[in-house]
Structures are given as structure tokens and as C-alpha cells.
Amino acid sequence: MKKFRRTLVASLLATGLLAAPVAALAQDIKPRLIRFGYGLVEASNQGRAVKFFAEQVEKASGGKMKVRAIGAAALGPDTQMQQALIGGAQEMMVGSTATLVGITKEMALWDTPFLFSNTREADAVLDGPIGQKVMDRLQPAGLVGLVYWENGFRNLTNSKRPVQKMEDFDGIKLRVMQNNVYLESFRTLGANAVPMPFSELFGALETKTVDGQENPFNTILSSKFFEVQKFLSVTNHVYSPWIVTVSKKWWDTLSKDEQKVLMDAAVASRDFERKDTREEAGRALAELRAKGMQINELPPAESARMRARLAQVNAGIAANVGQDLWNETQAALAALRK
Numbered sequence: 279m280k281k282f283r284r285t286l287v288a289s290l291l292a293t294g295l296l297a298a299p300v301a302a303l304a305q306d307i308k309p310r311l312i313r314f315g316y317g318l319v320e321a322s323n324q325g326r327a328v329k330f331f332a333e334q335v336e337k338a339s340g341g342k343m344k345v346r347a348i349g350a351a352a353l354g355p356d357t358q359m360q361q362a363l364i365g366g367a368q369e370m371m372v373g374s375t376a377t378l379v380g381i382t383k384e385m386a387l388w389d390t391p392f393l394f395s396n397t398r399e400a401d402a403v404l405d406g407p408i409g410q411k412v413m414d415r416l417q418p419a420g421l422v423g424l425v426y427w428e429n430g431f432r433n434l435t436n437s438k439r440p441v442q443k444m445e446d447f448d449g450i451k452l453r454v455m456q457n458n459v460y461l462e463s464f465r466t467l468g469a470n471a472v473p474m475p476f477s478e479l480f481g482a483l484e485t486k487t488v489d490g491q492e493n494p495f496n497t498i499l500s501s502k503f504f505e506v507q508k509f510l511s512v513t514n515h516v517y518s519p520w521i522v523t524v525s526k527k528w529w530d531t532l533s534k535d536e537q538k539v540l541m542d543a544a545v546a547s548r549d550f551e552r553k554d555t556r557e558e559a560g561r562a563l564a565e566l567r568a569k570g571m572q573i574n575e576l577p578p579a580e581s582a583r584m585r586a587r588l589a590q591v592n593a594g595i596a597a598n599v600g601q602d603l604w605n606e607t608q609a610a611l612a613a614l615r616k
């Protein structure tokens with residue numbers, strides 16, 4: 279059928295009965311399909327931002343590029359999607375920078391406990407030269423980083439007790455992301471840290487395979503952790519970025535115009551996602567309390583003890599990501615705090 283259609287178009291062109299531009303329209307213009315995987319549910323800050331990105335791409339490309347948003351880890355956990363992008367079996371994803379450290383060790387910089395004190399610092403460093411430098415380190419591994427989105431400041435939930443002081447971590451079986459800094463950090467605080475993909479977390483909390491986890495308020499809400507977690511302790515122990523990545527194998531087949539469509543949509547989606555996430559986070563604590571969670575804030579003195587204890591992991595991070603990158607980051611933060 280396609281061959282017949284092409285022959286017909288060619289003969290109509292030859293007779294001048296069909297002008298070239300119209301013929302171009304008559305040709306099969308199959309939209310370029312982009313599979314964009316993510317791990318949270320559709321009704322989450324992550325899902326809303328992927329939907330926004332998809333709308334931006336379709337609009338800017340005049341329908342020539344279509345993004346299929348595939349959520350709830352239907353394409354597998356972050357690490358599996360990362361490999362699918364590297365192999366060219368999937369085009370795009372968004373996930374945690376923390377799960378990328380096995381591919382690009384410099385991503386561990388963003389795991390540093392208490393690195394950012396607020397979102398102003400996070401945006402400035404992530405969207406500036408340091409964030410770009412770390413993102414560029416993905417390319418030799420077969421990934422192209424487009425932008426950072428906001429997962430947010432991470433807080434602790436568990437089913438055993440309120441964590442009011444560092445000693446309360448003792449004996450808590452705590453799920454952490456598959457990342458050595460998180461593992462070492464929570465072991466240093468006295469918890470029994472268990473690395474686990476996000477996609478397995480709700481079930482593990484429900485069956486008490488683990489007692490607790492740590493994530494931003496948004497995720498605690500959208501993943502309904504309040505159904506299986508009684509206690510929420512506000513620690514804000516680390517700012518967690520997400521990163522939108524593209525398969526380099528696929529990216530390199532795109533025209534410059536197509537790459538620009540994706541980059542422009544990614545920047546617009548970053549600004550949308552951060553605004554949406556911050557608005558939701560502002561409401562989330564009240565909503566979680568209304569859902570029955572018992573919420574406590576760590577007293578400043580206890581937060582300071584936690585920060586001092588976690589400083590032990592910083593030397594290892596600096597050695598891992600490179601002392602120059604570490605020093606550059608600390609200098610950038612000092613300048614922002616002047």
C-alpha cells in the first residue's frame with residue numbers, strides 16, 4: 279500500500295497535478311515516537327511534569343514528535359531504564375541522580391547531606407556551570423542530560439517511633455536508594471540501611487520488610503506512604519534532584535531542530551515542575567497530618583548533631599567526585615551565602 283501511494287504521488291508530481299509541498303504532506307509523516315519512562319505514579323509531581331513536557335514537544339513539533347509518558351516504573355526501576363537508554367531500547371526517562379552514581383560517579387555530589395540549605399542554592403548550582411559539568415559526564419556513558427527537576431528535600435518516615443534525636447535511628451530498618459552515600463549516611467546515624475528500588479518500596483513498607491524510608495513530602499503523599507507509615511520526622515537531610523536524560527544513541531540520530539524542540543521543552547518543564555512541586559510541598563505536610571501521620575520536627579540542636587555526624591561522609595564524597603569539583607561547589611555555595 280505504501281509503495282502504491284508513493285508511486286501515485288510520484289506520477290502526480292510528474293504530471294504537475296500535485297505541487298511538491300502538498301506531496302510532502304501526502305508522504306507518510308509518521309510522528310517520531312518517544313518513550314519517556316518514570317517511576318512515580320501519574321498523579322504525582324513527576325507525572326504531571328512528564329505530561330507537561332509531552333504537550334510542549336507535540337506543540338513545538340507540530341505533531342511530528344509524540345511523547346508517550348510511561349509511569350509507575352512500568353518500564354522498570356531507574357537503573358533498568360538507564361540501561362535501556364544506553365542500549366537505545368528506550369528514548370527518555372526522568373529519575374534520581376542518586377541511582378546514576380554507578381554510571382557517572384560525579385552524580386554523588388548531589389547526595390551530600392545538607393549540601394543545599396534552600397531551593398535558591400539548589401537552582402543556582404544545578405542550573406549553573408557545576409550542574410552542567412556533572413551532567414556532561416553522562417555522555418561518555420551513553421546518556422544525554424537535559425535538565426534537573428526537583429524531587430525535593432528528603433524527610434524520614436517509619437512505622438516504629440518518632441525520630442526526635444539521633445539515637446532514635448537505632449534499630450530502624452530503613453530503605454535507602456541504591457547508592458553508597460545514602461547507605462553510609464544512614465548507617466553512620468545508626469539505622470539498619472537497606473538499598474531497594476523505589477518500585478518495591480510500598481510493598482516492603484506494607485509487609486514491614488522495612489520499617490521506614492526517606493523521601494520528599496510530595497512523594498510520601500503521592501505514593502500514599504501515609505497508609506503504611508505512622509511517623510513522619512522532618513529532617514530535610516538532603517536536597518534530592520531528578521534528572522531528565524535521553525539515550526545518546528537515539529539523540530545523535532535527531533536533527534538539530536528536533537534536539538532544540540526537546541531541549542526547549544525540557545527547560546520549560548523544569549520551570550513548571552519546580553513551581554508545581556514547591557506549591558504541592560507547601561500543602562503536603564497539612565495533608566499528611568490530615569491523613570493521620572504523626573509529624574515531628576527535629577529540634578535544631580538534634581539537626582545540628584545529625585549534620586555534624588553526617589559530615590563524616592563528606593571526605594569520601596569529595597574523593598569520589600574529585601577534589602576540584604568538590605572545592606568548586608563549596609566555593610559556589612560560599613559565594614551564594616554572602
Ligand code: KDG
Pocket residue numbers: 316317318355356372373374375429455475476492493518520
Ligand atoms: O523512579 C523513582 C525515582 O524517581 C526516585 O528518585 C524516587 O527519590 C526516589 C527514591 O527514593 O527512590
